[in-house]
Amino acid sequence: MIFDVMTLFPEMIENACNFSILKRALENEIITVNTINPRDFTLDKHKKVDDTPYGGGAGMVLMAQPYVDAYNSITRQQNSATIMLSPQGEPLCESVVKELASFNQIIMLCGHYEGFDERIRNIIKPREISLGDFVLTGGELPALCVIDAVSRKIEGTLGKIDSANDDSFADGLLEYPQYTKPREFMGLKVPEVLLNGNHKEIAEFRQNCRLERTKQKRPDLYEKYLNTNKKG
Ligand SMILES: C[S@@+](CC[C@H](N)C(=O)[O-])C[C@H]1O[C@@H](n2cnc3c(N)ncnc32)[C@H](O)[C@@H]1O
The missing domain is CATH 3.40.1280.10 (SPOUT methyltransferase, trefoil knot domain)
Known part of the structure; x- marks a missing residue:
């Protein structure tokens, strides 16, 4: 480019x-x-x-x-x-x-x-x-x-192209919350589900977080997402 x-x-x-x-x-x-x-x-x-x-x-x-x-x-x-x-x-x-x-x-x-x-x-x-x-x-x-x-958006710019696919707006929702080390900081713990290595459960947890925080922070985007993804 x-x-x-x-x-x-x-x-x-x-x-x-x-x-x-x-x-x-x-x-x-x-x-x-x-x-x-x-x-x-x-x-x-x-x-x-x-x-x-x-x-x-x-x-x-x-x-x-x-x-x-x-x-x-x-x-x-x-x-x-x-x-x-x-x-x-x-x-x-x-x-x-x-x-x-x-x-x-x-x-x-x-x-x-x-x-x-x-x-x-x-x-x-x-x-x-x-x-x-x-x-x-x-x-x-x-x-x-x-x-x-x-x-x-151009392949090769980011380390992994995937890291852009999960970002806010990529599919209409905001990104899920992210955590890194340590597991506990000032009494706040990383959600247990992120530590158990169960990829299916992690994916479900993250998708629910994305829906919930989009609904809270950007109701306009949430409505648009629901309308776009309406079944039948
Ligand atoms: C002071 S602005 C000129 C504004 C112009 N007199 C008007 O009221 O539409 C100077 C330049 O800054 C840039 N600029 C200012 N605000 C911008 C914005 N919100 N988005 C994109 N470019 C902006 C534009 O290139 C613009 O020509």
Whole structure:
């Protein structure tokens, strides 16, 4: 999977990918993360990439020319998706992550300041993706969330692909509670069933926990799960 990230702050992306599982995925060439700085494409002699909004108003708007030229400089692979990180986009969720993981290349446009000149949308026609109904200062953190979440879906990124299959949302439910050593901590004991080595009983216990905690914490997901799994 190739991630091409268009950003005015490439170090934010490069540095954050340099730890833990993403770092290993980069070293093992399971993913590639390139950064493209629109400032390198501006025709302005002062390297300007933003200007005041027509019609007035606060802040600075990202100019179309550096972004369109930077976008056109990226070599397009077969089966590639173009995403604009934007609070106006569709929310990032498990099904969107899965869909994105089916591409070979994801090109991402990170905004900043007041956001993009509308003609960038008109010309590039990206899919807009949001991290949620709140406004961040830039698209770099959401782009990193896309890189992280999508990379986990690619075989070889995690130690065992199974470790993603049990995670929350994988089949619509939240994950069961996890425990590790010691068996007892501050008077709290690990449930006995997890210690007896009976895989059938452990699986039943975990499935019941998943149903119960999804019902409690995310009744919306629980209802959806029941409707999807209704028999007959
Ligand atoms: C301050 S925001 C611009 C917001 C824009 N003026 C608006 O109200 O829709 C600057 C940039 O941060 C990114 N951004 C902010 N909030 C985001 C969110 N919730 N999801 C994804 N990207 C976001 C986008 O790339 C955006 O262009």
